[in-house]
Amino acid sequence: MSLGSIFDIAGSGMTAQSLRLNTTASNIANAETASSSTGETYRARKPVFSAIQQSMMNPGQGGFPMAADEGPGAGVRVEGIVESDAELQMRYEPHHPAANEDGYVYYPNVNVVEEMADMMSSSRSFQMNVDVMNTAKSMMQRILTLGQQ
Amino acid sequence: MAITFDSALGIHQHAVEARVKRAEVLANNLANADTPGFKARDLDFQAMMQKAQEQVSGFQMAKTHDAHMDTSPSASESDLMYRVPHQPSVDGNTVDAQQEQTRFMRNAMDFQASFQFLNSKFSGLTKALKGE
Numbered sequence: 001m002s003l004g005s006i007f008d009i010a011g012s013g014m015t016a017q018s019l020r021l022n023t024t025a026s027n028i029a030n031a032e033t034a035s036s037s038t039g040e041t042y043r044a045r046k047p048v049f050s051a052i053q054q055s056m057m058n059p060g061q062g063g064f065p066m067a068a069d070e071g072p073g074a075g076v077r078v079e080g081i082v083e084s085d086a087e088l089q090m091r092y093e094p095h096h097p098a099a100n101e102d103g104y105v106y107y108p109n110v111n112v113v114e115e116m117a118d119m120m121s122s123s124r125s126f127q128m129n130v131d132v133m134n135t136a137k138s139m140m141q142r143i144l145t146l147g148q149q
Numbered sequence: 150m151a152i153t154f155d156s157a158l159g160i161h162q163h164a165v166e167a168r169v170k171r172a173e174v175l176a177n178n179l180a181n182a183d184t185p186g187f188k189a190r191d192l193d194f195q196a197m198m199q200k201a202q203e204q205v206s207g208f209q210m211a212k213t214h215d216a217h218m219d220t221s222p223s224a225s226e227s228d229l230m231y232r233v234p235h236q237p238s239v240d241g242n243t244v245d246a247q248q249e250q251t252r253f254m255r256n257a258m259d260f261q262a263s264f265q266f267l268n269s270k271f272s273g274l275t276k277a278l279k280g281e
Contacts, residue, residue: 002170002173003169003172005173006172006173006176009176009180010176012180013179013180016180016183017183020183049184049185050184051177051184051187073177075177075180075181076180076183121183122183125246128179128182128246128250129179129180131250132176132179132180135254136172136176138257139169139257139260143165143264145268146264146267146271147271147272147275
């Protein structure tokens with residue numbers, strides 16, 4: 001029975017989506033964190049997703065490794081978190097405590113509108129994975145009642 | 150006549166198994182709904198059932214030497230095919246979340262139907278054994 005692996009797949013999806021939500025929260029929280037140099041300024045963070053292939057976990061039956069496209073797959077994995085290299089916002093605020101000698105401060109390259117849209121997308125995707133897990137659970141419970149009167 | 154589960158349960162055990170496999174593939178599609186470059190896949194249920202039918206009816210290639218290739222239906226996963234997307238996406242992902250979710254739900258319902266058939270096979274066997 002491979003019903004158990006649905007839990008792993010949906011679980012990996014939920015982990016990935018909650019991590020994405022986490023980076024969104026961090027980006028929105030730091031959207032107005034100004035600093036005096038480009039090196040210290042917060043940059044928008046984005047997770048990178050990639051699909052896990054089952055053949056990487058158990059390399060095929062019968063000895064020879066399956067092609068990468070074979071096998072139903074085993075969920076999603078976060079490869080890492082990258083910082084956006086979009087241009088930082090430079091604002092002229094000479095009275096800001098972090099202003100440099102020319103009177104400029106640097107604001108993060110976080111696009112709040114984009115982050116909000118990303119937040120909605122990840123929360124929907126999370127919800128979808130929860131639904132999948134619930135359905136798999138009821139399928140499994142049904143299998144357990146097999147042969148009962 | 151020997152009673153074996155294979156002949157008593159017929160095609161339904163294979164149907165339940167195929168439904169579970171399909172649920173796994175669809176769950177994987179849904180988990181990768183936001184993965185760039187991921188291609189949605191699905192199982193050809195009809196082809197799977199056809200193979201299972203051949204297995205049940207017992208017409209298979211004989212394997213008389215170690216070097217013979219395994220032609221049994223479980224040996225290949227070739228029923229796994231890529232879905233043709235309805236609309237293009239910028240990141241190369243072909244998962245349509247709504248479509249996949251609908252298919253997943255439908256598959257769960259079909260699973261329930263197959264399960265019901267399988268279960269009634271069992272209750273039939275029990276009735277026969279009790280002689281009521």
